[in-house]
Amino acid sequence: MNKLVLLLPILLLAGCANQEIATMQDVSPQANDLRDLDYDGVIKARELCGETLSGAAVNNDGCAKDKTVKQSFRLDVKFPNDSAKLIPSNYAKLEQLAAFLEEQDGAVATIEGHASKVGNPAYNLSLSQRRADAVATALIEDFDIPASRVEAVGYGDTVPLIDEDSELAHETNRRVMASLSGEFSVTDMRWTIFTSE
Numbered sequence: 001m002n003k004l005v006l007l008l009p010i011l012l013l014a015g016c017a018n019q020e021i022a023t024m025q026d027v028s029p030q031a032n033d034l035r036d037l038d039y040d041g042v043i044k045a046r047e048l049c050g051e052t053l054s055g056a057a058v059n060n061d062g063c064a065k066d067k068t069v070k071q072s073f074r075l076d077v078k079f080p081n082d083s084a085k086l087i088p089s090n091y092a093k094l095e096q097l098a099a100f101l102e103e104q105d106g107a108v109a110t111i112e113g114h115a116s117k118v119g120n121p122a123y124n125l126s127l128s129q130r131r132a133d134a135v136a137t138a139l140i141e142d143f144d145i146p147a148s149r150v151e152a153v154g155y156g157d158t159v160p161l162i163d164e165d166s167e168l169a170h171e172t173n174r175r176v177m178a179s180l181s182g183e184f185s186v187t188d189m190r191w192t193i194f195t196s197e
Contacts, residue, residue, distance in 0.1 A: 038062070057188040067188040075178035077135060078171070081118070084130035086138055094135065097178055098143035104180070109145075111136045112177045113154040114161075116170035121156055129154025135176045 032045035040052040042062035049063035056064040075097050077090045086094075101107055113132030115124035132152035139145040162169035 053187055055189050057190045065188040067186060075135075075176070077176040079131055079174045079176070081116070081170070081174065082127065084127060084134050086134050090135075091138070091142075094138055094143065098139055098145055100180065101139070101143075101145050101149065107149070107180045109136075109139065109150050109178050109180050111139075111150060111152045112159075112179070113152065114159060114173055114175050114177070115157045116173040117157045117160065117165065118170055125154055125156030127154075128156045131174075131176050135178065 032043070034043045034045065036043055038047075038050060038052045039054065040056065040058045040062050042058060042060065046061065048061035049058075052058055052062055052064050058064055075093055077086070077093055079085075080087075097109065101109060111132045113128035113130070113135075115128045115131070117124070129152070132154050136150045136152040139150050140147050157173065160169065160173045161175070162172050
């Protein structure tokens with residue numbers, strides 16, 4: 001019985017040996033370009049979006065994926081006592097805010113005017129509104145930001161950064177802050193071992 005079990009595979013192999021062997025061509029033509037010219041993991045034959053941002057997460061067509069994020073920008077513009085006039089040094093800060101707004105066209109800026117606790121609260125409320133309006137007007141007129149994306153609100157002396165009666169507190173509290181809100185679309189990046197999130 002053991003001899004029969006050993007003999008059977010040998011007979012099967014011997015029967016296959018008489019068949020003709022097919023040979024392949026030496027070179028087969030390449031129909032598609034299989035290079036990945038922008039190193040995004042998608043071959044040129046399937047690529048619909050060339051020159052993808054390096055490191056971007058892409059779909060099967062080589063197009064970058066977008067994701068929606070929330071981002072903020074803080075602005076702190078100081079004013080002299082009893083003044084709502086912007087000083088030239090403030091324009092550098094406004095320029096940064098305007099550049100951010102231009103880059104993130106879905107963002108809306110809320111300009112918050114504040115005053116120190118010196119004087120009448122009703123007057124301080126009016127002064128803080130004029131300060132917020134001055135910054136909003138500069139963004140709209142000097143930096144061409146659409147008025148629909150800028151809101152000015154005066155808080156008077158109700159939200160001090162330093163709640164005390166000192167010259168430092170008064171100087172610190174005479175300010176305009178700007179906060180941006182909105183959702184922006186940015187390119188989603190691939191995860192790597194160096195990714196922090």
